[in-house]
Amino acid sequence: MSKDSRLFWINKAQARIPSLLQPAPASLCHTSDATRRALEDEVEAIGIIYSLAKRRRNIANAPIYALPAEVLGHIISFAAAAEPPTRECRRFYKLGWIPLTHVCQRWRQVALSSPNLWANIHLAEMHPFWIFEMLRRSMQTPLDLSVDISNPTDEGHIIRGFLLPPVMARVRTMDVDQGYSRYSRSEEADRLYLLHHICSLIPHATQLRSLRMVQDVQDQEYLPRNIFSSGTPNLRTLTLRDYALDWADICLPNLMNLKVDIEPGPQVEPAGYYPTPIQLSDALRRMPLLERLDLYGLFKDIVDDLDHDISDPIELPRLTMLKLTNISSGWIEFAGSFLIPTRARVAIEFCCSRPTPSLSPIFTKYAGDTRRPRAMRLDPLQNTPYTVDSDSSDYRPSCRLTVAMESDSATLLSAPSLSLTVDNRRSKPVARLMEPSSWGGLCLSELEHLVVGESESDVWTKARWFALFGRARSVASVVTHGKWAALSLIKALTPDMDGDEADVVLFPKLLRLQLAVVPELDDRLPWTPGQFTHDALVRCAQARLRRGVPLKHVCIPRQYEQEKWVNRLRRSVRKVGFHHAVSWDTFVSVI
């Protein structure tokens, strides 16, 4: 501290507080109230000066203080997204990112002048004081609300207190979540009351663009009939899981993304909630802007209704993605009446409840015309009970097939049935899938992206890779989710130790290989040789480099990032011409 500044401030302060430098008295009992008040005023004023001086010092010393407000806003918004306020237990709330606004005056100023930061509100996760403050600080910015109704008795009154028509009129996106829990009768009544309160307010949400309602309770919940019959003119995205809709009543003219689980509950559902083909087609006709349609649970057989129900094709002029999961053959035929735009990219996913002798019925459909699958996903379902054999009446699906294709045909699909059956434990269906002849006339010459899911050891072998994909010469990217597929693919891509490269020209255009599981880093595979993947990948990269078809990217999951193995691989692959390893997070599903 310089002597000058010390003297200056002492002189100044002595002018205001005359006895400043005198020895402290034993007690202040002789000081009058007026003096005491005057001292407090002085201390307060000095405190302000002190803070202002520190502010000035921050400007001079702290580089972060000098960042433009826009950049500070970025930092704060990333922090806000990464650490939202949460509720730890009944009476303890964590403020998440909010303490960041108490760091210094400038940060606070930036935060308070960005209403967007305060517009993301988690009802039931925040102290009512903060809900109120955030509503106030967000000014008139559209709100992104999250509501958890799992605890209706404790939090219902808070949610109801804040969810009022004026607030709903500002809501832009809304997530209503309900985790699994068992409710007593009174709690169940509270829960239903709360749910109906929320539903009754949805017509007030005139700015609502996205609504997601998800629940994990056992039975389906039936939403009130009039919930989407009027209002919500701006709704673009609607996602419902285990909430049933009245299809006869739905009117959402601007909807672009629809994802609904329409699997019927265990009880007989009220009329209209499990749609007939004509109700569904009418509802879809009232959504002319639909771009993505994802319906789950159309498994009731409707073959008898089809002939007289659907007279005109259903025009979906903007559709880019159609996903029908757990669908019966009657509904597949129904999907055949969709009219989709020429050259639209469409992904179709089917999960069938019954096995069929082969895949030919669907693939022959594509073989003759100009449509070619450009991406394919083979994905055995997890947690599916395995069955005795394919002739058994309780055969369950255990594999899902997704094909994405360029379509230039008006009619999407009219195949009578489709299934891809892979039983992970029994050889018969596996062999059937893996026989190239069962793929009908499917032409894989333009396949670019291939995703292979988890499966048991005998599904993927080096020979099968060659048999199935030997002619798929356009494949540029392969993603393997299972360890067995990864192991066999690496083997298929890698020359033998003696350098024989005769049969390793699989995927000559392969640029990117993504392994969701690195075999030797998987604890469940204790017997895997420790160096296998590393050595094989390096050999593979060397061989491909020699052939002039280098791999550009190898992607691995983020959780392996700190492993020594990965660093070694990174060093090795750099030497053999990998551009750089891309992390798991940069992966974007092609489907």
Add this chain to the structure above:
Amino acid sequence: MPTIVSVDDSTVPGEGSSRLLLLVSSDNKHIVVEEDIMSRSRFISKQVEGFEATSQRHAILLPFSSFVLNKVIEYCSHYRGYYLLEDDPDAAPPGRSPVREWDQEFLDVDRNMLLRIIKAAHYLEIKSLVGSCARAIADMIRGKTTEEMREILGVENDFTPEEEHSPSSKCTG
């Protein structure tokens, strides 16, 4: 606005087939870089458009050191030809996607350097780099108490007593 000085053609080699730019840092280091590499910077792109309008090539003076400038060039070279969502003015702002692995390694520098890079990226209008740096700083202070944040960021508590005792500062749970 940057200062622009005229340069003769001999200063900027290869004009024509492969277009090069001359960048001059605040410590007066001259760095020649391919225009294509720096096309991620909207600031540089605007400058280049200006050159085309006047049909004169210039060196671009930048208000940060060559060390920082080289880091920015390293970033731009790495993502040369890549489409990054954050740089697309028409794309929706990216949500909570994690930091790219390469970016994480690239930004594994001390706090002051990180702040210099973010300032330079902001100046050069490279939105993806600003975003990555901002996310790296946000990750540094994630889960920390206010005091710890101050220590990490190197700032002092400069609230006046009145501001410090406002209800919103006190209500922590």
